[in-house]
Amino acid sequence: MILATDNPAALPAPPLTAAPSSIALFLDVDGTLLEFAADPDDVVVDAALPELLDQLDHALGGALAILSGRSLQRIDELLGRPHLAAAGSHGAELRRDGTIVRAVRDSHGMSALRAYANTLLADLPGVVVEHKPDAIALHWRAAPTMAALVEDVAQRLVRAGRKGYRLQHGDCVVELRGIGADKGDALRALMHHAPFAGREPWMIGDDLTDEHAFEAAERSGGGGIVVGARRPTRARYALADPAAVHRWLAALAAHLQETTA
Numbered sequence: 001m002i003l004a005t006d007n008p009a010a011l012p013a014p015p016l017t018a019a020p021s022s023i024a025l026f027l028d029v030d031g032t033l034l035e036f037a038a039d040p041d042d043v044v045v046d047a048a049l050p051e052l053l054d055q056l057d058h059a060l061g062g063a064l065a066i067l068s069g070r071s072l073q074r075i076d077e078l079l080g081r082p083h084l085a086a087a088g089s090h091g092a093e094l095r096r097d098g099t100i101v102r103a104v105r106d107s108h109g110m111s112a113l114r115a116y117a118n119t120l121l122a123d124l125p126g127v128v129v130e131h132k133p134d135a136i137a138l139h140w141r142a143a144p145t146m147a148a149l150v151e152d153v154a155q156r157l158v159r160a161g162r163k164g165y166r167l168q169h170g171d172c173v174v175e176l177r178g179i180g181a182d183k184g185d186a187l188r189a190l191m192h193h194a195p196f197a198g199r200e201p202w203m204i205g206d207d208l209t210d211e212h213a214f215e216a217a218e219r220s221g222g223g224g225i226v227v228g229a230r231r232p233t234r235a236r237y238a239l240a241d242p243a244a245v246h247r248w249l250a251a252l253a254a255h256l257q258e259t260t261a
């Protein structure tokens with residue numbers, strides 16, 4: 001079955017042909033499972049989402065993972081599913097089998113950078129600062145005219161960090177983050193272990209940081225499903241928005257359950 005009405009552009013919607021034992025599913029959070037909000041703390045989690053994630057996790061024998069730019073702690077606060085495999089902070093944090101196998105802590109100098117960021121942003125009203133483990137996200141969704149000034153602040157921060165950090169651009173956000181793993185690394189790391197190993201990995205995501213995972217998934221025989229109209233992309237399939245993602249995931253859960261029965 002193909003949900004053709006979910007196709008936002010030239011890319012087709014992903015088909016529902018998988019057998020439960022053949023695929024592994026990787027899911028981004030903001031812009032994919034959740035609609036955007038002007039402030040990261042104001043996102044709304046659909047009441048049916050946690051249960052849907054459980055259904056898929058069960059149907060896939062545990063081969064479901066969340067790959068997010070949020071911290072692991074924030075992913076768990078939002079989704080309430082700490083048993084799921086997950087990568088936080090764009091891949092710098094990793095959990096599998098309920099155990100955190102890769103953690104991240106502020107590196108030396110981060111507290112000075114946080115103070116410097118607060119000083120630099122004092123004159124930029126509407127810009128939201130999100131402090132994460134060894135990372136600072138500067139959000140300008142509520143103040144789009146500030147985008148260039150925020151980029152300038154980010155460049156100053158990365159220079160002040162003396163090569164210990166890099167910038168990660170995203171949807172109305174630029175983040176200063178440690179030089180560490182990306183979502184592609186996280187996907188590959190999970191694919192080395194049961195129940196992911198030997199399956200076809202499929203990643204659903206909307207943002208630039210998800211492209212790393214699309215590429216890693218494609219190289220392992222699966223691929224990417226992009227959410228929204230951002231192009232170019234490495235993804236082979238597309239879904240229009242988080243509501244379309246929810247519908248497709250519900251259809252997939254039903255398909256997997258029928259296939260198993």
Ligand SMILES: O=P(O)(O)OC[C@H]1O[C@H](O[C@H]2O[C@H](CO)[C@@H](O)[C@H](O)[C@H]2O)[C@H](O)[C@@H](O)[C@@H]1O
Pocket residue numbers: 028029030031032035036037038039040041043067068069070071130132137139140141170171172173175207209
């Ligand atoms: O990889 P993701 O799960 O998509 O996380 C990427 C970033 O998502 C969040 O920021 C984005 O969503 C916010 C809430 O809707 C929005 O205000 C912001 O403009 C978006 O960029 C999150 O706050 C970041 O920490 C994540 O890195």
